[in-house]
Amino acid sequence: MTQLLLHLFVKNYQDTGDPEVRGQYGRLAGLTGIAVNVLLCAGKFLAGLLSGSVAILADAVNNLSDAASSVVTLLGFRLAAKPADDAHPYGYHRAEYLAGLSVAALILVIAVELFKSSLKRILAPETVAFTAVGAAILVVSIAAKLWLCLFYRRLGRAIRSEALTASAADSRNDVISTAAVLFSYAVTQLTSIPCDGWAGLFVALFIFWSGLGIARDTIAPLLGEAPDEALVHGIANEIRSYDPRVLGIHDLIVHDYGPGRRFASVHVELDAREDVLEAHELIDSIERDVTKKLRVELVVHYDPVVTDDAELSAVRQRVECVINAIDPRLSFHDLRMVRGREHTNVIFDLVLPFDLRGEEDAIRRRISEALHAEGHHYRTIITFDSEAFNDIHTRMEADVTEPPVPEEPSGARRE
Template sequence: MTRLLLRFFVKNHENYGDAAVRASVGKLAGATGIVCNIILFLGKLLAGILAGSVAIIADAVNNLSDASSSVVTLLGFRLAQQPADQDHPYGHARYEYLSGLMVAVLILVIGVELVKSSVGKIIHPEAIDFSLLTVGILVASVLVKLWMSLFFGTLGKKINSLTLQATAVDSRNDVVSTVAVLAGCLVGYLCHINIDGYVGLLVAVFILYSGVNIVKETISPLLGEQADEELVEKIKRKVLSCEEVLNVHDLLVHDYGPGRCFASIHAELSARLDPMEVHDILDDIECEVLDALNVHLVIHYDPVLPDDAEWAEMSNVVGEIIKEVAPEVTMHCFRMVGGAKQKNLVFDLMVPYDLKKPNQELKKEIDAGLAAKNKKYGTVIRFDGKE
C-alpha cells in the first residue's frame, strides 16, 4: 500500500534526496494521517457513546488530536519547503523539526487530559454497555493504526524525518492504547469488573512517557546536537580521498534542517604547494562533497612541512608526550615559530568533554615533559573541545 501511494502521488518518488520529492512525501503522509484519523475518530466516538465508555471516547479524542498532528505535519513540510531569503539565509527546513515538536506537545496534552478523565471515571465508575459493534470498531481501529505506524515509520526512514518518525511512534501508541481499551472492555464484560478508568489511566501514562521521549528527540537537533557519526566519517573519507590532503581535523557540522547541512573542516596539505593550486584542490573537494553528500562544506587550509626533519622530529616528540599525559587528547595544526636559539611549538589540542583534567594542568605537564627533553622549545597551545 505504501509503495502504491508513493507511485500515485509522488513524482520520482525513489529520489528521496531531492528536496521536492521529500516535501511531497511529507505532504502525502500528512494528508493520509488526516483522512485516516478523522475516520477513526468518528468510528470510535460512535462506539464510545453506544458503550458509555470514557476510555473509548478518550481514545476517539486521541485520534482527533492525531488528525490535528497530521495538519501540523502537512504545514511543517510546506513551510520547510520555502527557499532561503534575506532574513533566513540558511532556509526554513527547521520548520520540520518544529512541527515534530508540536506533534510531541499535542501527545502530552492528550495524555494529561486522559489522566483527568480516567481519574474521574475511577472515582465515579459507570456501567459499560459492551457489544459486538464496539469490538468490531476497536479491532478495525487497531489494524488501521498498525498500518499507519508502519506507513509513517517507513516514510520517516526513507526521507530521514524526525516528524514522521514521531508520528509513527504516536500511531504505535494508539495501537497499544486501543488494545488496552479493548482488553478492559472484555474483562468488564466477562468478569463483571469495571476497570475502564484504570485502563484509561495506564494508557495515559504510556502516552505521556512516549510524548516526553519525542520532545527530547525533536528538541535535540534544534539545540544543535552532535553530528551523525556516519555523515562525519563520509565527509572525512571524501576529503582524505584527495592524495594531496595529508590529514583532517576540526570538522564542524551545522544542521539547519533536513537537506540544509553546512560544515567546515581543516585539511593539512604540504606548505610546498602553490597557493593557487591548493585553492583549486580544495574547491574541487567542496564541490564533490556537495554533489555526493548534499553538504555545503568549507575547507580551511593548514600548511604543514612533513618533509622538514626538525618539524617531523618535534611533532613526534610532542605527540609522545601527549600520549603519556593524556592518551585521549589529540594534536593537530602543529607548526614551529622563532629563531635558532628559542622556538615555540604552536599546536591545537582536541580535548574530550569528559576529560576531568583542566586544560592548564595539561599544558603544565606537556611543558614539563618537553623541558625534560629539550629546553630550546616552548609551547603555545590552543584547546578545542571542553573549556
C-alpha cells in the same frame, strides 16, 4: 500498500535527498494520517456512544488529536519547503522540527485530559454496555494504527524526519492504548469488574510518557545536538580519498539548519611545497564535488604542512609520545615552530575530550617538561580544541609538521 502509495504520489521517490521529493513524502504522510484518523475517530465515537465507555470516547478524541497532528505535520513540511529569503537566508527547514514539537505538545495535552476523565470514572464507576460493533471497530482500529505506524516509520527513516518519527511513535501508542481499551471492554463484559477507568488511566500515563520522549527528540536538534555521525564520516572519507595530495583533515564543523539544509567547514592539510594556485584549485574542487554529492554546503580551509624538516619531525614524535602517555584519546594538529634567539615556540592545537576539561594546566605542564628534558629551549603554546569538532581528526602521514610562521604571543591561535 506503502510502496504502492509511494509509486502513485511521490515522483522520483528514491531520491530522498531532493528537497522537492522530501516535501512530497511529507504531504503523502500528512494526508494519509488525516484520512485514517478522521475515519477512526468517527468509528470510535459511535462505539463509545453505544457502549457508554469513557475509555473508547477518550480513544476517539485521541484519534481526533492525531488528525490535528497530521495537519500540523503537513503544514510543517509545506513551510520547510519555502525558499530562503532576506529574513531567513538559511531557509525554513527547521519548521519541520517545530511540527514534531507541536505533535508532542498535542500528545501531552490529550494525555492530561484523558487522565482527568479516567480518574473521574474510577471514583464514580459506570456500567459499560458491550456491543459486537464496538468491539469490531476497536479491532479494525488496532490494525489500521499498526499499519499507520509502519507507514510513518518507513517514510521517516527514508527522509530522516523527526516529525514522521514522532508520528510513528504516536501511532504505536495508539495501538497499545486501543488494545488496553479493548481488553478492559472485554473484561468488563465477562467479569462485571469496572476496569474501564483504570484502562483509561493506564493509557493516559503511557501516552504522557511517550509525549515527553517525542518532545525530547525534537527539541535536541533545535538546541544544537551533535551532527549525524554517518554524515561526519561521509564528509571525512570523501575528502581523504579525493586526492593523494590530501595529507589529513581536522576541525570539521557541521551546522544543521534543518533537514536537507546543512553547512560544514573543515581544515585540509596539503604539502607546503604544493603550488599555491594548484592547491587553491584542488580546494575549490573538493568544495564543489562534496557539496554536490552529499548536499552539504562545504567551506575548506587550506593548511600547508612541511614534510622535510628533521627537527619538526622529532618534536612531533616527542609530543605524540607524551600525549599518548597522558591519555590515548588525546590528539593534536597545526603543529609548527617559531625559532627565536633565546627560545623556540612550539605551537599546536590539542584536542581535549570532554571529561578532561579542567586539566588543561596539568597537561600543558607535562608536555612542556617533556620537551625541556630534551635540552632544547622550547616554549609550548597550546590551544585546546573541543573533541566535538575533531573526533575525525586524521593525518595520512606520520612525520608532517606545519611551516614556521611569524612569532605570535602566547595563547594566540592561527586562523
